[in-house]
Amino acid sequence: MFKSKTPKIFASKYATLCYSSAPSIVEATQFSHYLDPRFYLYELIKCKTPNQVKQVHAQITTNGLLKNQIVANKLLYIYCMHKSLDDSYALFCGLSEKNAVSWSVMIGGYAKNGDFINSLRIFRDYLRSGDRPDNYTLPFVIRVCRDTMDLKMGRLIHNVVYKCGLDSDDFVVAALVDMYSKCKVIGDAYQLFDKMPKRDLVTWTVMIGACTECGDPDEALSLFDRMREEGVVPDKVALVNVVNACAKIGAMHKAKVVHEYIARSKFSLDVILGTAMVDMYAKCGSVDVAREVFDGLREKNVITWSAMIGAYGYHGQGRNAIDMFPTMLRSRILPNKITFVSLLYACSHSGLVEEGKRLFNSMQKEYGVKPDIKHFTCMVDLLGRAGKIDESLQLIESMSVAKDEGIWGALLGACRIHGHVELAEKAAKSLIELQPQNPGHYVLLSNIYAKAGKWEDVAKIRELMSHQKLKKIPGWTWIEVDNKIHRFSVGDHTHPRSKEIYEKLNYMLKELEIAGYVPDTNFVLHDVDEELKLGNLFSHSEKLAIAFGLISTPEQSTIRIMKNLRVCGDCHTFCKFVSQVTSRVIVVRDANRFHHFKEGACSCGDYW
Structure with a gap:
């Protein structure tokens, strides 16, 4: 009877079924002979619960459309999207035919739901099936290796890529570059990247971000220049990575160049890029521009406010950091864990003990933010720096959260400042148990022993390090001059202007001694004679970088340097005298904070 109806009437009814706000599956079955697969694809998209998916699944099976691979794959995908992986897998196993999309949906479905083991198991089954993975499936598996940072499996997948003849495919190689980058095997990532015949924006962005994360921000900025030279226009994601690279390297000139490019390209500073810019200028030494x-x-969101509060904190402006907090609350932005870490850090590095205690006690009571290990670490550091060692230890012993290397490191640092040798031994023992391969813990304990004149204990620590083949992390200092980064190590003679640098340094030392500078050989903590100690002190990387800055930058201009470790006490004193004698402002960024030296004084107030 239905066949006798005119095509026009049927078309109208079909349109009603497909495009009404809630077409009925029961009604649809009345016209099952006329419904094509598109109807069910539309129905699957509308499903909001797993039960609704099952209802559509039943109709698809009833109408014999499960043999249609497009419909079957869509159903697999919708099950995975609703996290019904058991239903998805049962359907997958029952399919008479599977194509690359079917396998990819299952591999990706498990991966997106965090079930990486089953994701790789499905891929193994795919290989055993005799089918050859294509450039659609392989990136899914490579991303699993990336997300799990499973380098061993990643290399195996890379071999599969070669066997499938896809080692020149842009999509596959881009995924491999991303995987090696996230696994911090930057050399392999770079090798693949350079061989790519065509690099898209995503690949450039991944490579720039990888160099930044793996400790080579200078190379990241060089890549940014190369990308623009090759005509690839960066988007906001790429620019955020570039801005982060500037922040890592602390290069003010490069930061300004990037800022000018962003302004010239008329990119709006949204909350993500804007927050990155705030962080960049703060870490390049200018909290005012930040x-x-x-x-x-x-x-501005809570991360933006926290970044600005943190900027004041590591620039030694703890009071400004605390004053921002009520302003943030008046802006109807509620604090989170990061906010309180920034606030407590600021209190710690400015000696604001009572303010820090008040903020710590208010976290959960007033704002519902439960303190975690980072907040306790800040409090231990705050109390320890202020000389309240016993109170600091009591807090550690009363903690309900698990103690990590950060908490013991903060206590060990306090012991170094106040010469508490016995407690330092306890903290160092806990640190070494947690991180036996970290040479920094051994070195810090060795320095504490040396300062106390316990040379036998120093020898034991050195012997232990030698036995475990641990080496002290080398100290490096960077300075940006003429848009180029110059790097120095202790006793460095590799710089092209090395002779001038040492001549300037020797001349400066004589001037500083006249002004009252007395080298503090306590910061060369080795049992060697005083003459050798002085030689070691005078060639510290900070001093070499500053001497280079004095001979290569205009008079009265600010000298900005960055060090990968904590600046030593003698170099801190040296910087104060240099700022006084030369009338230069010197900004030093070390591993912990910023020091602004001007007219013989430091912004930290010697509380660091």
């Missing part, structure tokens, strides 16, 4: 960018942002 505040200007912050004030100019139309939209």
Whole structure:
């Protein structure tokens, strides 16, 4: 009877079924002979619960459309999207035919739901099936290796790529570059990247981000220049990576160049890029410019506020950091864990003990933020720096959260400042148990022993390090001059202007001694004669970088340097005298914070 109806009437009814806000499956079955697969694809998209998916699944089976691979794959995907992996896998196993999309949906479905083991198991079954993976399936598996940071499996998948003849495929190689980058095997990532005949924006962005994360931000900025030279226009994601690279290297000139490019390209500073810019200027040594960018942002979230509070903190402006907190609350932005870490850090490095205690006690009571190990670490550091060692130890012993290397490191640092040898031994023992391969813990304990004149204990630590083949992390200092980064190590003679640098340094030392500078050989903690100690002190990387800055930058200009380790006490004193004698402002960024030296004084107030 239905066949006798005119095509026009049927078309109208079919349109009603497909495009009404809630077409009925029961009604649809009345016209099952006329419904094509598109109807069910539309129905699957509309499903909001696993039960609704099962209902559509039943109709698809009833109408014999499960043999249609497009419909079957869509059903697999929708099950995975609703996290019904058992239903998805049962359907997958029952399919008479599977194509590359079917396998990819299952591999990706398990991966997106965090079941990486089954994701790789499905891939193994795919290989055993005799089918050859294509450039659609392989990137899914490579991303699993990336997310799990499973380098061994990643290399095996790389071999499969070669066997499938896809080692020149842009999509596959881009995924491999991403995987090696996340696994921090930057050399392999770079090798693949350079061989790519065509690099898209995503691949450039991944490579720039990888160099930044793996400790080579200078190379990341060089890649940014290369990318633009090759005509690839960066988007906001790429620019965030570039801005982060500037922040890592602390290069003010490069930061300004990137900022000018962003302004010239008319990129709006949204909350993500804007927050990155605030962080960049703060870590390049200018908290004032960071505040200007912050004030100019139309939209700020809790991360933006926390970044600005943190900037004041590591620039030694603890009071400014605390004053921002009520302003943030008045802006109807509620604090989170990061906010309180920034606040407590600021209190710790400015000696604001009572303010820090008040904030710590208010976290959970007033704002519902439960303190975690990072907040306890900040409090231990705050109390320890202030000389409240016993109170600091009591807090550690009363903690309900598991103790990590950060908490013991903070206590060990406090022991170094105040010469508490016995407690230092306890903290160091706990640190070495947690991280036996970290040479920094052994070195710090060795320095504490040396400062106390316990040379036998120093010898034991050195012997232990030698037995475990541990080496002290080398200290490096960077300075940006003429848009180029120059790097120095202790006793460095590799710089092209090395002779001039040492001549300037020797001349400066004589001037500083006249002004009252007395080298503090306590910071060369080795049992060697005083003459050798002085030689070691005078060739510290900070001093070499500053001497280079004095001979290669205009008079009265600010000298900015960055060190990968904590600046030593003698170099701190040296910087104060240099700022006084030369009338230069010197900004030093070390592993912990910033020091701004001007007219013989430091912004830290010698509390660091």
